[in-house]
Amino acid sequence: MKKYQLFICVLLSFWALSTTVQAQNGDQILDGIGETGLIARYVFDGDAKDWSRNNLHGKIEDVKAKFVNDEQFGTVLSLPADSKAYVSIPGDGLIGEESLSISGWIYLRSAQKGQRFFDFGKNVNSHLFFAPAGTEKEGIQTEVATETGVKYNTKAPALETGKWSHVAVVINIPSKLISTYVNGVLVSETRNAALDLAKLFDYNSAEKNILYIGKSLSEENIYLNAKLHDFRIYRVPLTDKQITRIYNNALKEGQEEESGEEQIADLPKFPKTTPQLYNQFLKSVSEVKVETVLGTLPKLPTYIKGVYTNGIEGPEVRVIWPSPKDNSDVLKSGQYTITGSISGTDLKPKAIVNVKEAKESATPERKLEVFKLDQVVLNAYHEGHQTKFIENRDKFLTTLATTDPDSFLYMFRNAFGQEQPKEAEPLGVWDTQETKLRGHATGHYLTAIAQAYASTGYDKTLQANFANKMEYMVNTLYQLAQLSGKQKEAGGKFVSDPTAVPPGPGKATYDSDLSPEGIRTDYQNWGKGFISAYPPDQFIMLENGATYGGQKTQIWAPYYTLHKILAGLMDVYEVSRNEKALETAKGMGDWVYARMKKLPTETLISMWNRYIAGEFGGMNEAMARLYRITKDPHYLEVAQLFDNIKVFYGDANHSHGLAKNVDTFRGLHANQHIPQIMGALEMYRDSNTPDYYRIADNFWYKTVNDYMYSIGGVAGARNPVNAECFISQPATIYENGFSSGGQNETCATYNMLKLTGDLFLYDQRAELMDYYERGLYNHILSSVAENSPANTYHVPLRPGSVKQFGNAHMTGFTCCNGTAIESNTKFQNSIYFKSADSNALYVNLYVPSTLNWTEKNITVEQTTDFPNEDFTKLTIKGNGKFDLKVRVPHWAAKGFFVKINGKSEKIKAQPGSYLTLNRKWKDGDVIELRMPFQFHLEPVMDQQNIASLFYGPILLAAQETEPLKDWRKVTLDVKDISKSIQGDPKKLQFIIDGVTYKPFYETYGRHSVYLDITLK
């Protein structure tokens, strides 16, 4: 295989930090296209394996198909004449995609008509094919036909025989284009092709989609006579430039590309000097003054009060401040000025910064505690109909109850060479035999069943089901872990020292081969305490420098997977006190400690900054928690070895980093890093090191202000080209975000909510729970299918996007399917918090529920139809004195009204704060809270006319009927946008210009979450 120069997004942020940082290879970006855009890739250099992480391995049919040596590309696949050789690809590959690009190299040997390079579809009436020498017609032919009789053809001169040609076909659904390229050049194009891939392929049953390379779907077949190399399927419509680049790079044998990054300018552009939305009426903004201490960058306000013309009451103005990559601006005491910008205007807002030679201010203590899951019960709405929370929870609980634990144990038993129980079926997706992440779903599953067990006190049968599952899972994992590093048979050799694990039997070196033939199962040599769904090799290879990828010399993310398993074991322990769960976690904690304490700091820095390979989830959190549970200091020590030194402290000397409020995470993989920050906060709790708190607090503020989409998601970069990364520069979502491969990876928001709730326990800033509410309703609640627990990976927000849901039967998990079974089994966990001294109760969310505050012998019942009404009622049962702290949301700008026992209270409530109601509460006291909703807009920071419409906390999505290329244009009344909107607040359904708007969490078809808004 040719040597590709693969670039990674971490590189972008680190070349500025240190000249000694080496470019690190990973499989993330290939030919300038991020891996999140890739569905499958077959290099055909010896097998038909899918090189992507999606495991869509092909199958070569007919023995006459051979791998041959080729001058141009080395080993290639040959489908010879007079054979019936072809390649078939699993049908799931094309399900749920918005657009499609197919590219590949073909060496055509015969000019015979009727040959197919590829033919993908349901049958001959609904398919997409490419015929290199034409069918009945002359010339190459790309045809797309659907069962409704729509047929599109593009034609060009036939491919030349006797030489390699690069072919690409792009079906761009929003642009309605079908384009064919030969050797990087567009040769044919069909415009106005109104297509829907959901009609072309079967989106409900994968097996009904037939994907052939080298063969037609029709019965009378003329098999392809050709050589094949590097066949790829993308889920994004590739651009001319990208196709030319794929073509050119393949021909530059051995040469390294200068830059792997390519920014795609495929969103509508607006002049940079045209003020948009409220900014067109903006006259000036006030100057701000801030203080900071030596070495720490100032925390600047994101919004500043503006002065508008014509008596218009505009909102606070979004200011974009420069974002230095180090702290050199604040290394001297004294004053300096920072000049910011305001999108579309030439206003230059100023911040005068006073750098003081003082100590950093103290970090807060953890003052609040969460309630246990069984202390809060979700209730129905007034008239008995279910809330979206209960609806979604029950979809998950019902399906979880039917799962077979043996599926989740399958790869563990496989790794330990144990026999499978009868009828045990392995999971699919990222837990298959050869997937290097196998076991990750098992960790999520342990957490989910633990939460389900704790939450189902209202249904003893269901609860017993989850209790049995927990016990069975833990017993099996414990038994397997007991085998590791111990003598197998009398006199047999074994290795109990985790640092002395040898390569597998008969192998010269460590490898990640998990194939049935290649996997090692010599658990007696794995070191005491080891538990995973694969042998220890991936952990060892990471230490030795292995990168992320599909080869046997590469790994996925061993510590990421381990984090899920350890967190799951501890979750089970905490709800059931099953000592075997804790013992298993401790055993593996000891194994990790033994290996990691030996590693030099440089090795750790290299490991934790290796794209995906070094993704460790929240291992620091898990280890610190294990310390908190066991009080064994080894675990805290090992937790600290997971410090992401570059991100936390800038460099090995701790010069700056997040601890000093420097944004060191721009361009990085979002979900690789958010859990590390949660871990930092957990370590602050256990070690009381103030920097850990600052890291978490600074990260949160930056992420929510500079990287967040309106639903609360934070990933989705167009630059770097990776839908899972943070954008390359803060506060440039329009310029660098809205990746065509999707945005808002759902597991990242799961983690953001966890971080947010945890931060609030230290610092009771209402903005934290405002964010929590946003992400909970508009992303997490919006990420589940209508009639099943299927759920989203990315949630795309480009014009006319549609959500794609997967894993309805819990048989194959991605990362996001994993966090979904956790999110949906713990909705009640953040509605209420209590102060650690039990003197205060925080009401964070307005969700119908009952709190049993057992410590105080108080029950609080919350009755409401929120958000279908702007009102909630809290009824107190029992007597006691405590502060009742209720959240006054940031969006409650029309007031916040309180009645106690029917009598209006004279209060002053600031939007974005907590209001304290203090008294000696008596049994039967009733507190009524009303917070009128209003419409408001949330613009993209660097393109203000592109904005989302909210009604109170609820994001409203325009219901679209077809794919869109441009943003939906909407004109609203500048003085009062509600004048332009009709509808029914109780149903949360509205109409603008004849188009329906519904809550995003009730949107299952095409939608526009962002609109192009003009104010008049």
Ligand SMILES: [Zn+2]
């Ligand atoms: Zn994910």
